[in-house]
Amino acid sequence: MTVASEVKQTLASLKGVASTLETFALHEENEESNELLTRNTQRVKEVIDYFEKRLATMEFEEPEYKGF
């Protein structure tokens, strides 16, 4: 596996976690837990952003690894 595809895999699983956390936050009624979940979802999304930027650079430098 190339580096790009590995990074893509991690990115996909992070996106999965972020949406799972979002679902939990939607259901959770306890304010403290809700805040905890929302805050941490934001942090995971921040990491997702880093990854997406990095992937864009990778694909620009090595276009042969573009796409899935």
Place this chain on the structure above:
Amino acid sequence: MPEWVITLLRSTGLFLLALFLVRLMGKRSTSSLTFFDFVTVIVIGVIIATLSLNLIPNGINGLVTLAVWTIFPALVYLLSIKYKAVRDIVHYKETVLINHGKILEDKLMKVRYTPEDLLSALRKKNIFNIDNVEFAVMEPTGDVSVLLKKGKQPITAKTTGMPVGMESVPQTVMLDGIIMDEALTAMGLNRQWLHTELEKVGVAPENVFIGQVDSGGQLYIDLFDDAVIVPAPKTKELAYVTLRKAQSDCEAYALATIDQDTKGMFANSAKILLEVANELEPWLKQ
């Protein structure tokens, strides 16, 4: 009318009267009867029994006695709710038997307790060593309540400094195969959602004995058919494990990257994900 018919009618009438009187006495459970309750209950019971067997020559006398013994206690209860002085007389005060780890012999005498009685009461609370007791008190009902010494108390999440996830009350959304709409609505869910969740685990709604939804919206079910194994919801654990995996991936990328900026970015990501995983751990691992 034959004698037995009269007895039957009288007993039935008194039975109904007794039911009504018991309601009047209020809702205290039999296990927490004070001595005064106990006396009242016995007197009422005996009067009703003698009346229904016609042992009292004049039935009116019996009914008057019954009235006195039900109205007075009811009155005393009402007064005792209102005035502390009455309460202390009727219900007794609690008696401290052990204070600061020392047995108070005079108090023991006052409640007519022998040392054996005290030891036996403590043993019922799973305490075999007097040394473990900081404080013990006899409740008005005669039960002994015990506070253990600090070091002998069971550990809690707080004493160990362990973080715990906040959890709201789970809602019971299905009972005996019937969907509880009220509970579903309280969670902000609907029947459609429930059917989808059941379909996911491949279970027919009629087969569900109890179904509960926890605060995170995960459905836990118990089936009538115990031969069917239902997978426990793993979403929370899965999210936690995925977070950990992503974190270690980031660390690996950081190691493999030569470019300093990118290396920093991956290291930073790993750090953030570690913090996220740590913060969510008590919530996700319940």
